[in-house]
Amino acid sequence: MTDASSKELYEVKKTLKELENKKGRGTELVSVYIPPEKQISDVAKHMRDELGQSSNIKSKQTKKNVQSAIEVIIQRLKLFPKPPEKGLVMFVGMIPRGGPGTEKMETYVFQPPEPVQTYTYHCDSQFYIEPLRQIIEYKEVYGVVVLDRKESTIATLRGKRVDIVKHLTSGVPGKHKAGGQSQRRFDRVIELAAHEFLKRIGSYVDEAFLPLKDELKGVLVGGPGHTKNDFVEGDYLNYEINDKIINIVDTSYTGDFGIREVIDESADTLEEMDIMKEKKLMKKFLTGLISENGLSSYGEKEIRTNLQMGAVETLLISENLKSKRLTYECAACGNMMQKTLRQHQKQEEERCSNCNEVMKVAKEQETAEELIELAEEVNTHVEVISVETEEGTQLDKAFGGIAGILRYKVK
Numbered sequence: 001m002t003d004a005s006s007k008e009l010y011e012v013k014k015t016l017k018e019l020e021n022k023k024g025r026g027t028e029l030v031s032v033y034i035p036p037e038k039q040i041s042d043v044a045k046h047m048r049d050e051l052g053q054s055s056n057i058k059s060k061q062t063k064k065n066v067q068s069a070i071e072v073i074i075q076r077l078k079l080f081p082k083p084p085e086k087g088l089v090m091f092v093g094m095i096p097r098g099g100p101g102t103e104k105m106e107t108y109v110f111q112p113p114e115p116v117q118t119y120t121y122h123c124d125s126q127f128y129i130e131p132l133r134q135i136i137e138y139k140e141v142y143g144v145v146v147l148d149r150k151e152s153t154i155a156t157l158r159g160k161r162v163d164i165v166k167h168l169t170s171g172v173p174g175k176h177k178a179g180g181q182s183q184r185r186f187d188r189v190i191e192l193a194a195h196e197f198l199k200r201i202g203s204y205v206d207e208a209f210l211p212l213k214d215e216l217k218g219v220l221v222g223g224p225g226h227t228k229n230d231f232v233e234g235d236y237l238n239y240e241i242n243d244k245i246i247n248i249v250d251t252s253y254t255g256d257f258g259i260r261e262v263i264d265e266s267a268d269t270l271e272e273m274d275i276m277k278e279k280k281l282m283k284k285f286l287t288g289l290i291s292e293n294g295l296s297s298y299g300e301k302e303i304r305t306n307l308q309m310g311a312v313e314t315l316l317i318s319e320n321l322k323s324k325r326l327t328y329e330c331a332a333c334g335n336m337m338q339k340t341l342r343q344h345q346k347q348e349e350e351r352c353s354n355c356n357e358v359m360k361v362a363k364e365q366e367t368a369e370e371l372i373e374l375a376e377e378v379n380t381h382v383e384v385i386s387v388e389t390e391e392g393t394q395l396d397k398a399f400g401g402i403a404g405i406l407r408y409k410v411k
């Protein structure tokens, strides 16, 4: 994943989390996915048709809510002469805050980090977030290789989609020797051919995965028998690819079936990947804290200073960080200043340090978002850390949700 997209991805992941818990009273939450090549006028026409059909809905309340949602969509569509580069995603519906009558219209309109594939209109008691989830998963690539002495298949896995990149056969002869050769010579020929085949697989794997190495989250290797282990342990792969091997699986098959087996068998490993990565980063941070010349820093103020100096290698932000960053502007003299407001902290009147006028809030942003933007400007890698691990909880509770692993220590 490139750094340029980490903010975008953070925002979509956050939205996704918010959306998955939302429920309407009836089947009245509307989700629309618009691919980039779709005409907005066609979508608008479709919405008007849906609006017409919604008059058949039996429940008066549901009918009213569906109609208001569709009307919001029709209005919003007017802002787009055509879909943005990657298409458009809209979630609109009345969400209850408590008992009946507490529903409020909620509207989410945004451009996803990867193109929308299929035009979808969906009306249900929940928002239809599966395509969005797949779009996010699509950004994460795994490499898959299955092999034995006879053949090898190389594939990529993005979300649930498997793409076969290459299929190779070895031509290594079977166990039975042809007439006329000595057994020893025959064995040597086989060994050599097997070695050559592994070399060939290695170069194809490098060719397939090296261009993806920034987004490549891991490599899975499988196959029947011991050949796969020879392949992993031998010097057949570029070290950057070899370092990314996260699972070695015994399979019954090679080929497409083998690829499938490896993926199925790796489900737990893949699920643990994010958690493992988070744990590893947090351990690095914590170790840095207790060692004398450790490269760890935490707290909003310190991290800001380090970020501005380009000294932060990896910025760690807790997914629980709930503070807001406010930018104030003085209408009288143009003076600006920024302040962080913790969750539940009341916003107080701020006076200009120049002319003592009351300042107004010019911009309000989540601190997490603002820090990610800062990090992107200075090429700092960002990791949003969940609170699913003990270390992640520590980041949230003990370190204020903001920490960093430094490139060097700022004196």
Ligand SMILES: [Zn+2]
Residues within 6 Å of the ligand: 330, 331, 332, 333, 334, 335, 352, 353, 354, 355, 356, 357
């Ligand atoms: Zn002023």
